Amino acid sequence: MSPDAGGVVAVELVVFLIVLVAVAILSSGSAWIARRRSREPIELSSSSPQGERAEAVLTACLLAGRLSAERYRRDMAILAAQEAHRQPPLTPPGP
Numbered sequence: 001m002s003p004d005a006g007g008v009v010a011v012e013l014v015v016f017l018i019v020l021v022a023v024a025i026l027s028s029g030s031a032w033i034a035r036r037r038s039r040e041p042i043e044l045s046s047s048s049p050q051g052e053r054a055e056a057v058l059t060a061c062l063l064a065g066r067l068s069a070e071r072y073r074r075d076m077a078i079l080a081a082q083e084a085h086r087q088p089p090l091t092p093p094g095p
Contacts, residue, residue, distance in 0.1 A: 054079055 058075050061067040067075075 055076065058067065058072055058079075062069065062072045
């Protein structure tokens with residue numbers, strides 16, 4: 001190995017580490033932004049035309065990118081629980 005080869009390897013290692021740190025910073029920054037956005041409340045009444053169902057509003061927000069998939073699933077579960085509490089499912093009469 002020539003003396004210059006060691007210097008080239010060191011430069012390549014430094015460049016690799018700089019790129020690795022940049023990717024890590026961008027990744028954690030985008031995750032932080034996503035967490036902040038998921039805490040913002042979705043206004044179901046003001047963002048929906050009158051009579052539109054909350055499920056449709058949540059789906060539209062998900063497709064528009066204003067709502068994370070995790071938040072969509074959580075909000076849909078809350079809506080389903082509220083509906084089940086208001087209107088319990090009908091069960092057939094016993095034997």
